[in-house]
Ligand SMILES: Nc1ncnc2c1ncn2[C@@H]1O[C@H](COP(=O)(O)OP(=O)(O)OP(=O)(O)O)[C@@H](O)[C@H]1O
């Protein structure tokens with residue numbers, strides 16, 4: 001094995017899912033860490049490390065991602081109100097993710113995105129922690145196998161989440177990365193809007209909204225609950241939406257959700273568009289937004305109606321300047337991997 005190989009990792013720290021991309025390795029990890037809840041080890045059918053991750057620290061163990069989501073009694077989401085809460089807790093999840101990707105003691109360059117609303121302080125702390133020699137020890141809770149390694153992080157970039165998609169899309173279009181662009185990243189718990197002006201994020205024209213995919217499932221759950229008298233959890237509707245189903249089964253009866261989904265998707269798209277218009281109205285008069293890019297899992301539900309509104313509002317000169325990337329959920333992490341490679 002060659003020593004001192006450098007691997008480039010792109011990470012997108014979403015409020016619901018952390019995405020990690022490194023070459024052909026792609027992982028999606030729920031953004032949750034939790035306290036261990038031992039018992040019944042080894043019964044899980046799924047013995048993959050990604051779904052059974054325990055991070056071993058000097059004084060404590062943490063369940064990370066799917067294992068925390070399903071097994072921890074005490075668990076903490078890494079983000080709330082559209083921002084990463086603490087650099088320390090985020091660091092735990094990132095260490096586990098790097099442990100998944102890296103097999104030997106290797107050099108690593110990391111480029112990671114955080115929600116737009118994340119405080120400068122958390123961003124600074126995170127980039128400070130993600131530097132130099134880091135020991136990682138992770139255990140597979142299903143097999144009890146332990147993986148220990150030391151990585152050397154040569155460089156870490158902490159950037160606003162939607163920047164990854166911006167970088168990837170402009171590169172693929174052969175554009176200079178200085179073209180004024182608005183990126184609308186519709187996630188689970190928040191929508192992030194990043195405005196790039198003269199190649200730099202424009203703070204005053206960027207921001208985030210709580211309206212996102214979660215809003216759609218919550219409103220749908222409420223409406224369905226009123227119609228059927230049953231208690232419906234928004235989370236269960238998320239799976240229905242993801243699978244593209246038009247009906248749900250409640251108390252043995254089938255109900256169509258097509259109309260209410262379309263109704264609320266339109267309402268939420270309007271809220272997002274209004275915010276985009278408000279933000280771009282703060283741009284200096286010489287700014288000329290050439291591209292609008294829509295990404296995040298919400299692009300599946302709101303992408304087309306937002307695209308239509310941008311085109312019919314004549315915000316772009318050509319319809320193909322409103323872009324929804326092929327894989328809107330992974331596009332940030334994929335773009336960050338490219339960013340890491342330029343370092
Ligand atoms: N193929 C799909 N079809 C429909 N909806 C989808 C699809 N894939 C993901 N979603 C929805 O998108 C949401 C997750 O999007 P995403 O992974 O972009 O969020 P996130 O990055 O974790 O959150 P945030 O960007 O708010 O920090 C979920 O609510 C999920 O149900």
Ligand SMILES: [Mg+2]
Nearest residue numbers: 014015187296
């Ligand atoms: Mg996201």
